[in-house]
């Protein structure tokens with residue numbers, strides 16, 4: 001697909017790392033994504049460390065500022081990308097918490113109908129298990145997730161990351177670049193479109209009241 005010629009605007013991708021560590025491999029993966037993304041794609045990393053734990057009482061008082069910032073960053077983006085570590089076969093608590101907050105935005109521009117992708121760097125299985133878990137969670141939010149080609153980096157393989165968490169493996173960087181090329185096409189194919197508020201289990205529960 002001659003995407004470069006047919007796309008007349010830049011693609012803004014909001015990227016979230018599920019690890020708060022300064023030298024996190026997943027945050028490093030997102031920094032590498034900023035470098036290898038197609039020329040017309042901007043990858044903005046949103047730091048989720050200031051989000052409180054999701055709490056319905058807190059929400060009822062009005063979204064705390066970091067939550068408002070997350071929701072508005074998602075609304076302003078054309079797509080979302082999640083880089084997940086593997087914590088006990090699942091994603092990290094902070095990642096799930098960020099998605100739970102974001103899923104409470106039911107307006108146009110929220111995760112509903114938004115193109116997304118999941119990547120990750122972790123232990124021996126390269127985050128395959130948390131990626132499957134996130135796929136289910138994001139399915140419920142209405143995010144339209146591109147799964148393949150896929151980026152699952154075995155973070156402890158030699159010469160993959162340096163001690164600052166930068167992705168240094170040329171093969172891994174090439175794999176990430178190819179994934180982002182395909183993601184660019186995915187975003188392009190999906191939008192723009194009319195906003196449809198997908199029914200989620202939350203909507204069904206509210207309707208039944």
Ligand SMILES: Cc1cc2nc3c(=O)[nH]c(=O)nc-3n(C[C@H](O)[C@H](O)[C@H](O)COP(=O)(O)O)c2cc1C
Pocket residue numbers: 018019020021023024025026027085086087088089090121122123124125126155
């Ligand atoms: C609480 C915790 C649980 C973990 N559980 C797993 C696991 O089940 N499987 C695995 O392969 N790695 C596991 N790891 C290793 C992490 O996936 C690995 O340290 C990863 O690099 C963390 O991501 P980060 O570098 O972005 O911080 C675990 C690490 C922590 C801190």
